[in-house]
Amino acid sequence: MTSFLYGPGAHAMLVGAQATNPIAFLTDVMQVGLSSSTHVPNKDDTFLDDAGADDFLDGELSGTGYSRFTLSSGKTITYDAANDRVEIDAVDAAWTAIDAGTAAQATVFSQTGGADTARRMICNVDTGGFPIVTNGGDLSLQWHVDGVIQLTV
Amino acid sequence: MLKLLKDFLGMTTRPVGPSTALLRPPVRAAIVPKVGDTVWWAKKGVEGHITSLTPGGFVFASGGPCTTPSGKKVAERYSTIVSAADAVWHQDIHCWVVGRGPTPKNVRGQVIQPKPVIIKMGVN
Numbered sequence: 550m551t552s553f554l555y556g557p558g559a560h561a562m563l564v565g566a567q568a569t570n571p572i573a574f575l576t577d578v579m580q581v582g583l584s585s586s587t588h589v590p591n592k593d594d595t596f597l598d599d600a601g602a603d604d605f606l607d608g609e610l611s612g613t614g615y616s617r618f619t620l621s622s623g624k625t626i627t628y629d630a631a632n633d634r635v636e637i638d639a640v641d642a643a644w645t646a647i648d649a650g651t652a653a654q655a656t657v658f659s660q661t662g663g664a665d666t667a668r669r670m671i672c673n674v675d676t677g678g679f680p681i682v683t684n685g686g687d688l689s690l691q692w693h694v695d696g697v698i699q700l701t702v
Numbered sequence: 703m704l705k706l707l708k709d710f711l712g713m714t715t716r717p718v719g720p721s722t723a724l725l726r727p728p729v730r731a732a733i734v735p736k737v738g739d740t741v742w743w744a745k746k747g748v749e750g751h752i753t754s755l756t757p758g759g760f761v762f763a764s765g766g767p768c769t770t771p772s773g774k775k776v777a778e779r780y781s782t783i784v785s786a787a788d789a790v791w792h793q794d795i796h797c798w799v800v801g802r803g804p805t806p807k808n809v810r811g812q813v814i815q816p817k818p819v820i821i822k823m824g825v826n
Contacts, residue, residue, distance in 0.1 A: 552816060553819060554821055559821070636818075643811075655814070655816070673819075674816040676816045676817045677817060678812070678813065678814035678815060678816075679814060682796075684812070686795070686811045687811025687812070688811055688812045688813075688814070689811055689812070689813050689814070693815065693817055693818045695818055696818050697819065698820075699819070699820045700821045701820060701821065701823060
């Protein structure tokens with residue numbers, strides 16, 4: 550498995566206002582959460598709680614120092630003409646004194662929806678240090694300088 | 703009657719002797735450096751992360767990547783190469799300690815630096 554964009558989330562984000570339930574990356578509340586290998590990411594999944602026993606909610610970390618991190622500010626969408634790509638970026642995430650098991654991946658999702666059965670996932674990330682055993686120290690998720698997501702045209 | 707009493711109390715009637723398990727050397731899983739591991743350079747008192755592996759050790763950089771003013775080239779603020787023999791894995795702080803000097807109680811933390819999720823719209 551490698552990092553990828555969820556199909557339904559991509560659709561809701563790219564189609565924008567034309568979609569029934571659009572995802573507005575810049576204005577919606579975006580969050581990132583960590584999950585163990587119990588979460589088996591599937592590009593076709595839509596929601597955090599997507600039925601079954603292997604979705605994000607089933608594998609979400611639980612324990613000291615863990616909570617979903619809100620990407621509250623610093624979200625940007627820019628076009629990099631030199632590299633022919635749209636770069637979608639966000640602030641780095643951080644957890645203090647986290648001791649909540651092994652994180653196999655991070656999932657970025659839209660917090661809107663009211664319940665996990667309606668909160669849509671955008672992308673799954675499992676590179677750059679995953680899986681990682683939380684050890685009671687701080688943990689930071691530093692997005693790449695060129696963005697969380699790159700849309701190459 | 704004594705045996706029944708011992709069985710009732712959960713005591714064994716087998717002869718007690720030295721356990722062979724205790725005579726075996728302890729088995730330790732080999733911990734090898736890998737890219738992304740945290741490194742504490744004790745002499746300098748700085749923290750870094752392993753950026754690449756070498757045949758006899760690894761390269762680690764401190765301060766993390768930065769962007770140059772002219773563009774988006776990523777440059778490490780500081781990097782050095784060490785021999786694996788000079789690095790000791792400290793399980794309690796979950797990092798490699800290089801050289802001698804005071805060790806931190808808890809390093810600044812673990813860092814994950816994922817690559818961007820790349821989508822390609824098409825091929826011309």
